[in-house]
Amino acid sequence: MEIQNRFRETRKFSERLAAPLSPEDCVVQSMEDASPTRWHLAHTTWFFETFILCQQADYTCFDDAFGYLFNSYYNTIGEQFPRAQRGLLSRPGLERIWQYRRHVDQQILERLDQPDFADKFHRLIEIGIQHEQQHQELILTDIKHVLSCNPVWPIYEDLPLQCSGQPAARDPLLIEAGIHEVGHTGDGFAFDNESPRHKSYLHACRIDGRLVTCGEYAEFIDAGGYDRPEMWLSLGWATVQQQGWQAPLYWQRAEGEWKQFTLAGMQPIDEHAPVTHISFFEADAYARWRGKRLPTEFEWEVAAATMPIAEDDQFVDRLIAGGRAIHPTCSPSGLCGAVWQWTSSSYLGYPGYHPPAGAVGEYNGKFMCDQHVLRGGSVATHSQHIRHTYRNFFPAHTRWQFSGIRLAE
Structure with missing residues (x-):
């Protein structure tokens, strides 16, 4: 199914963006507007779990504490850990977040094999995919700000810039x-x-x-x-x-x-x-x-x-x-x-x-x-x-x- 492939590809792309980072990189919060990479990886997973999996009678929440730690601003869902303090959390560690992602991914993909589930939650899964793509952008802009605060100017990924050259004249x-x-x-x-x-x-x-x-x-x-x-x-x-x-x-x-x-x-x-x-x-x-x-x-x-x-x-x-x-x-x-x-x-x-x-x-x-x-x-x-x-x-x-x-x- 197309939605299964898009879900799988989107989740893998988040992993690709986090791949150049160390576990230490993933816990730093450099300002209130930015969030640690680990938080983005967990929050996007929380979205799928909360809005889709937790609506299933046979699903057991991965970790009850995550609903408080990784809810962003959904007041109708419950209270949230303060945004400005996300970088103070050393635990759960990054490996625990990877386990969380693997668990939720497996649950979503297995249930998408059921036609009734796929039909009922297609729209919400699509919103979740689009939501994760927004956070993929934030992973990059937030870690760029984190690295910019380091006086040795560390490199996120050592790749060449695409050539620019003289911009072509374009009519308005x-x-x-x-x-x-x-x-x-x-x-x-x-x-x-x-x-x-x-x-x-x-x-x-x-x-x-x-x-x-x-x-x-x-x-x-x-x-x-x-x-x-x-x-x-x-x-x-x-x-x-x-x-x-x-x-x-x-x-x-x-x-x-x-x-x-x-x-x-x-x-x-x-x-x-x-x-x-x-x-x-x-x-x-x-x-x-x-x-x-x-x-x-x-x-x-x-x-x-x-x-x-x-x-x-x-x-x-x-x-x-x-x-x-x-x-x-x-x-x-x-x-x-x-x-x-x-x-x-x-x-x-x-x-x-x-x-x-x-x-x-x-x-x-x-x-x-x-x-x-x-x-x-x-x-x-x-x-x-x-x-x-x-x-x-x-x-x-x-x-x-x-x-x-x-x-x-």
Whole structure:
């Protein structure tokens, strides 16, 4: 069955991402927003166990304590161990988590051989697969932050970066004024926050055909961009002052040259590669400095729908299959891949949106406050996980994701 194969492949891919790490790597938490790799491996397993296996009368929970330790934010399920303290847990150890994963995998796969079980839980298993793919991305961004805190700049995996070269000139994407349809069409999987499909009026605009590069962003830095309050939103300027930002996250200036920490270690800045690890505040300030703006999420989606996602666009599974480091080095041929792109849109429900009933309804809806939408996926996203209607969301100060800039006017 296709769902069995997808479940098996997704679970194995998480193991592949954890393979370069030591047990010590897997328990560290470097900030409140990030979680230890071990926690991600356990939490994604807890999701399948809690929402599927524990609904079976003949199933016995693997470890009763795991419901408290590895529940993330599902209040209708029960209390959770404090997020900011996940890195304080030395036990259960990593080997115990691998045992947990093997146990749940075996139970799910055996039960999927039963037609009634497969029919009843197909949708929830698909959500669990998509949920794990989200955490695969977090495994990478969180461990990158962990390793960046080490003064010897350890390498996650010693692989070469994909060559970039001079970015090709690309015509801007033109959007005509008028009423456009946005949102999921109903074909294939989508999260609840991608629906209902609805009409939205858009003014005529142009969206750049490629992403902002490191070289272009360095011009903003050299022009004193981080020292000019007129370029920034009020809260953005306050954040710059409080945090002492002078460049994107992971950039370091050494002997007059910019370098950046990557999953392949410290590397010279490639001026032609897309700039990444940018907050919404920085993206907005850069756009204002260029005399442009960030696109709305609907402008982005309408433009993206005219261009297919290409086989050579940069996503994590393709980079690993090609023996390349997980780092953005070129703009995608369309609008998806390389880096998530900030939009000017607040993360809100679409007209007519209602969260699903039950605990699964906590997945997206309750976060529709004080967050901005990002579109397009990144080098840490699996190619099977992205689509033009996908809505990612983070607070405006967030920088540890592979987030970048595409301009509009």
